[in-house]
Amino acid sequence: MVSFIPSKQLTNPQTVLPEQLVEALAHETPLAFQNVEPFRRKSALADGSQKFLLRNQEGKPVAVAHWASPYAPHSVREAIARVNSAKQAVGASLAPHILGPVGHGNVQGSSFGVFQYQYPLSENKFFWPVQRAQITPHLLQFLQEVARVTQVPVPTSEIETKFAAPLQHLSLMEEVPGEIRTAAAQALCRLERGLWAPRYVLMHGDFWKGNVLLTQKQPPEPKFVLIDWAGSKVQGYAIFDLIRMAASFKVKPKRLGENVAAHCQILGCDIRDAKSYLLAAGGHFALNLGCFPLERFVCMMQASVKDLDKALAATEVN
Structure with a gap:
């Protein structure tokens, strides 16, 4: 059974993780997680989406969730579509090098995607x-x-x-x-x-x-x-x-x-x-x-x- 902490207060006091998103992550993610926290991996360009790190019971990272900004609610869904198009274009031998989602959906009108954690x-x-x-x-x-x-x-x-x-x-x-x-x-x-x-x-x-x-x-x-x-x-x-x-x-x-x-x-x-x-x-x-x-x-x-x-x-x- 997946355990999680709903409505966790994040580092940014103006940002609260909605319980609906936590529930959706638990439902859509095949990876068991115990905790959700803001994710701050360095990026060359900000796409406006919020990113969250999902950790298992041992505290190890298992996934990263991307939740689209309400100002661009379809951005994550569109990004996932581009991932799928890229995978199809390169074929089976190269597709594993393109990281695709393990789950995706929509919460509060904004799309989200969950990606298995990989190491920088x-x-x-x-x-x-x-x-x-x-x-x-x-x-x-x-x-x-x-x-x-x-x-x-x-x-x-x-x-x-x-x-x-x-x-x-x-x-x-x-x-x-x-x-x-x-x-x-x-x-x-x-x-x-x-x-x-x-x-x-x-x-x-x-x-x-x-x-x-x-x-x-x-x-x-x-x-x-x-x-x-x-x-x-x-x-x-x-x-x-x-x-x-x-x-x-x-x-x-x-x-x-x-x-x-x-x-x-x-x-x-x-x-x-x-x-x-x-x-x-x-x-x-x-x-x-x-x-x-x-x-x-x-x-x-x-x-x-x-x-x-x-x-x-x-x-x-x-």
């Missing part, structure tokens, strides 16, 4: 480099396989809205450096001249250390899952996840360049169009910033383009 990567300055060296090859291989199994040609009818328009928008943004605007204009020119025929791939959209978890504390080899698929796109932009992952995991330029070349081979494109994909992704995000600060977007694009240029230079590919 180390923050210890001595252990993290070792752990990073262990897991990085697996992440790079995963990204290559995702590109391989999800890449499809972009229909001619979608080229304008999904690639030309984002590139044109980025090329005209006064807030970004001139070299990025020029590169976006050059990518648009290659697209319009038929020198680059883009393909869709599954894109996570926020591939960084905080969204990579381990399925157990000390596995014989890194067994990871990816979380936070709310901003993912099955018909997404290639290269972007690779560049962002490489920055977060400190992948050396030469190694990154070799992986960029491998992705371009999978995509059947010229190596120079790695930047075309990256800039198209940037244009897409620029058109859909929402609450994302413009200054952070500009910094992200500057860093990403710089990292890609260094990677291509390190592998003597231009």
Whole structure:
């Protein structure tokens, strides 16, 4: 029998865990839990949902519950739908690396989802480099396989809205450096001249250390899952996840360049169009910033383009 503490007062005095949510969690979660507490795992972007940690009788974490904000009541449900779409896109062999819910539902008009607890990567300055060296090859291989199994040609009818328009928008943004605007204009020119025929791939959209978890504390080899698929796109932009992952995991330029070349081979494109994909992704995000600060977007694009240029230079590919 599942035991729990209803209506537990949380750390934030303005937030009280509703008894209906506790009851729903007990009903929808196959994992027995004894206590519920606010969860504060570091996140790159706040999605507005509240997060709660579920612990068992021994005090060990067993699950994390996400409860949507009343201002965006369907956000968790929509995020779960994107998780399911991503799993379907990658197929059975890669789907286990995408963390799906063990339960979900609706309380007080807001959706919620429950996810089995997984372990964050180390923050210890001595252990993290070792752990990073262990897991990085697996992440790079995963990204290559995702590109391989999800890449499809972009229909001619979608080229304008999904690639030309984002590139044109980025090329005209006064807030970004001139070299990025020029590169976006050059990518648009290659697209319009038929020198680059883009393909869709599954894109996570926020591939960084905080969204990579381990399925157990000390596995014989890194067994990871990816979380936070709310901003993912099955018909997404290639290269972007690779560049962002490489920055977060400190992948050396030469190694990154070799992986960029491998992705371009999978995509059947010229190596120079790695930047075309990256800039198209940037244009897409620029058109859909929402609450994302413009200054952070500009910094992200500057860093990403710089990292890609260094990677291509390190592998003597231009």
